[in-house]
Amino acid sequence: MTKKILILEDESSIADNIRYALEAEGFFTLWFATLAEGKQRLAAGDIDLLVLDVGLPDGNGFDFCRELRKENQVPVIFLTARSAEIDRVVGLEIGADDYMVKPFSPRELAARVKAVFRRGQSAVEASPPVRLKSTLPFTLDPERMKIFYFGSALPLSRYEFRLLRVLIERPGRVLSRDQLMEMAWEEPEASLDRTVDAHIKSLRSKMRAVEPAIDPIETHRGLGYSLKEHW
Numbered sequence: 001m002t003k004k005i006l007i008l009e010d011e012s013s014i015a016d017n018i019r020y021a022l023e024a025e026g027f028f029t030l031w032f033a034t035l036a037e038g039k040q041r042l043a044a045g046d047i048d049l050l051v052l053d054v055g056l057p058d059g060n061g062f063d064f065c066r067e068l069r070k071e072n073q074v075p076v077i078f079l080t081a082r083s084a085e086i087d088r089v090v091g092l093e094i095g096a097d098d099y100m101v102k103p104f105s106p107r108e109l110a111a112r113v114k115a116v117f118r119r120g121q122s123a124v125e126a127s128p129p130v131r132l133k134s135t136l137p138f139t140l141d142p143e144r145m146k147i148f149y150f151g152s153a154l155p156l157s158r159y160e161f162r163l164l165r166v167l168i169e170r171p172g173r174v175l176s177r178d179q180l181m182e183m184a185w186e187e188p189e190a191s192l193d194r195t196v197d198a199h200i201k202s203l204r205s206k207m208r209a210v211e212p213a214i215d216p217i218e219t220h221r222g223l224g225y226s227l228k229e230h231w
């Protein structure tokens with residue numbers, strides 16, 4: 001089935017280049033210049049991926065994504081004009097799947113889009129039901145890419161899901177940042193998003209929102225991280 005990609009970008013020349021590159025790869029594209037129109041189109045369903053400019057005339061893409069994530073897990077790739085690291089981290093913490101800093105090559109974007117779909121695909125294929133240690137307050141639903149913590153579904157981005165999954169499948173085991181990258185990132189050497197610490201921080205805050213008194217991830221100075229083993 002042809003994948004349908006929604007592009008929200010207010011600069012028509014950029015949007016044209018993106019559409020050209022994505023359609024050359026066999027994707028079907030739709031383009032709108034405002035969040036209002038994009039929201040309406042997303043609500044109608046059947047969008048497989050969203051390419052989202054951060055600066056749009058009627059609002060900020062980060063806020064839009066944060067809002068969207070409450071009900072919709074459609075993959076999101078951000079387009080941002082600002083290369084400040086903080087923007088990148090924020091973009092991924094709020095549930096984006098990848099980002100590109102302008103100016104970027106539309107072909108590179110098309111490659112990222114394909115990588116996102118590949119990751120989604122392999123997550124579905126490689127997802128037999130997993131039995132976690134029964135004393136843990138986590139439930140893993142690999143097919144839906146969901147992790148429940150004390151019964152609450154955590155709102156996780158793709159990388160956060162994979163990272164937390166690695167940890168909860170190995171309670172007590174100390175894993176270095178490199179090991180976590182290798183295990184949770186599909187193509188670690190190709191990924192720009194080599195920020196294990198930022199994702200751990202984000203995971204902690206999401207779990208703290210459910211259970212403020214517990215920090216389930218332990219930091220081992222100079223070594224890495226582990227999941228709390230005894231509950």
Ligand code: CA
Pocket residue numbers: 009010011053054055056
């Ligand atoms: Ca813009």
